[in-house]
Amino acid sequence: MPSARGARAVRPRRRAEEIIDAAAAVFAERGYHGASTQDVADRLGMRQASLYYYFPSKEAALEQVCLRSVGDFVERAQAIAAGPDRAADKLAAIVESHLAPVETRGDYVRCFLRERRFLPRDSARRIGRVARQYEGILQGVIEAGIAAGELRRDLDPRLTTLALIGMCNAAMEWYGREPNTPLGRIANKFAALVVDGVRATRGASPPSGNRAKGSDGRAGSRPRRRVGG
Amino acid sequence: MPSARGARAVRPRRRAEEIIDAAAAVFAERGYHGASTQDVADRLGMRQASLYYYFPSKEAALEQVCLRSVGDFVERAQAIAAGPDRAADKLAAIVESHLAPVETRGDYVRCFLRERRFLPRDSARRIGRVARQYEGILQGVIEAGIAAGELRRDLDPRLTTLALIGMCNAAMEWYGREPNTPLGRIANKFAALVVDGVRATRGASPPSGNRAKGSDGRAGSRPRRRVGG
Amino acid sequence: MPSARGARAVRPRRRAEEIIDAAAAVFAERGYHGASTQDVADRLGMRQASLYYYFPSKEAALEQVCLRSVGDFVERAQAIAAGPDRAADKLAAIVESHLAPVETRGDYVRCFLRERRFLPRDSARRIGRVARQYEGILQGVIEAGIAAGELRRDLDPRLTTLALIGMCNAAMEWYGREPNTPLGRIANKFAALVVDGVRATRGASPPSGNRAKGSDGRAGSRPRRRVGG
């Protein structure tokens, strides 16, 4: 049943959320240290002092941005990892899931990637834990895949994990600047690359080329197809 | 600024170079906007005002850092691209070459990756051109590989290029924090991943796993072996 | 900067006005470049940083000073020029009017005279226009006087204008340092000098010697007597 929290509580939350949005946008654009609280206020048509009604400090705002940026990455990855798919498909699904927020919450994710290191020790650690958790899930998928014989035996699970994540994170930077490159296509191609590499198939048929056929240009959707045949 | 005529100008250059080194280190650690010129001076045991004998502005120092960080990336990639190797091997070699500076010039490269966006329009554009050139070389290798039938036909050359570079660049961030991960191993595994993907080989044998055997921990060297058989 | 909507904005304006006063005083005393914003703040018992709540820059403060210094010079001169007096009397009145602010707004006027050249191109031009307008009014009076046969036919209107203004402006520098020289007397004597020169009258009676008799020591008042008989 939908909770009926007092309408009064809705408003301030609302405004605070707007401020975090603005902070994310501004921090993403100019960097945490390059952005001033005035910039944030400007974006909201607010006076700069008013921000301090909602946040005790600039740092606190960054922390909120980073916390929200983490979002449900872990949950979604966990769900995928726990699923019945084969390892390669899971990885592809994680790539897709990882890339999805770039469109809707790009500012947040960019802040996470580039500005979280400016957080105070404490919150940095807290957020770092989440990041490591996320990596752990991927790594688990890879290790399981190797054990099951589904993935190449010579993979280094840790390095592969980092490579995968790095590849995706990089996309956060250039997505939007690359023309004609819908998110779905990126996810698709990235997945194909990771799963099967660049080398032309030796003897065997082209496997994942037809993966997610027709999904080019629209991907973020839930019903993912198995990768490859 | 010191005039640089004749060999006599070697000494002052020395100092300027030291300052750029310090700036790179400080900017890499705290971010351009998070670092103060005082920080740079401190690192050199210099007075802050003295920096301005060598550089007209903090921005100019960043520009120098970024210019130097670009280094010979393009030249090395060009050399590899122009070589006789097969496309997959070229890509592996480029990965190796791309990662090499992380150890010796990590600060520079990190500045380039994270701080170059704070450069004034003009120098940003100049440096952007070099970056695009570099991407072009990679992309050329991939396109040629596809045309030659050496690389999978369904690759998107642009996206593959960006994925590759992104993957490598990400390593710049965590290299050194990951224990027991010598550069050579990273290069090796990254190359293997890109070339052959994660999927267990279908029928055929794992080819590039033994690439650069023994080169683990030492990679940046010139005499690269062919990847795979 | 404080928004200035409605009557509510009166108070803050107050403070800004005080700052401009202080700036005028300090700039007049030490010169624009010789004065620091700290000096201005000191004079107000304010912290230096607080000035920037009211003004975006030191230059902007100078601009305000210069704008205010221009004051109603033009209007007053225009009123006199438009009056029914004879040309010589008009000039005398303008001299008087020109000198009047030296006592009440000497700092402003001195800033205008000596520091306006340090204004940025734009405001310098705007203010220069007002100055030229003022000169134009004087010159107009002289030209009309010549045409009416009231003034010597061999006058150079332009040079006479500049001489007159220069003479008055110079008084801004030494007024207050010359003992026993009330403003009224200065105005009176300057007017007499300009109108009739230094030469003893040839045959004719001393004309303007008794001008404004008794007005010595108090002049700035409106009801000016005709000069001469």
Place this chain on the structure above:
Amino acid sequence: MPSARGARAVRPRRRAEEIIDAAAAVFAERGYHGASTQDVADRLGMRQASLYYYFPSKEAALEQVCLRSVGDFVERAQAIAAGPDRAADKLAAIVESHLAPVETRGDYVRCFLRERRFLPRDSARRIGRVARQYEGILQGVIEAGIAAGELRRDLDPRLTTLALIGMCNAAMEWYGREPNTPLGRIANKFAALVVDGVRATRGASPPSGNRAKGSDGRAGSRPRRRVGG
């Protein structure tokens, strides 16, 4: 007989003089506090530090500029005052003499007028003395003229002196910016203005209008004619 000072002594003097020239120019253009020693060095193609071989401080340079700017004003005025001319003619001659340096040494004079107040107490006083001496000479001429019945009895010698000097000094500011206004004409018209005023002559003929007939456009020359008839 021409003295034969060692040629060696000529050089350094030479350079020092050049530096003072440059300082005068730069101080005149930007104001003493607005000009940097670097500006002076730039104008000479010298390194900034080299200035200190010739001058112990920036202030000392200003002092030199001001000292030289005073030049032979006093001597020339004294010579005129001591001459046999009538008072009105002497004043006219002094005006001419006063204006003469504007062309050849305008930078010096402008420095004197505007920047001497930034001199340290001591040199300010020394230079102030010279200025007062100069004023005294003029005032003496006026007083003598009055006593001799050549000048109007109602003149205030002090104010008349200051008016005269102020008028001339003002010309230093605009001379060069006023088109088509040769120095001779300025001197001529200023003298005429002061001597006879602006008022059209009453009955008597215009006397000094034809003063220095034909001298318009060339005046600064030595052989001065008597003013007026």
Place this chain on the structure above:
DNA sequence: GATGAATGAGCTTTCATTCAT
């Protein structure tokens, strides 16, 4: 005679933050 290197002091300006209202 001149300069490269360096620096102490001070500059204008920015900024996160506070607080009475």
Place this chain on the structure above:
DNA sequence: GATGAATGAAAGCTCATTCAT
């Protein structure tokens, strides 16, 4: 709930000056 006013701290930068060479 929001803001006007103010400020401490620090930033980047300039500059007159020094000094060994």
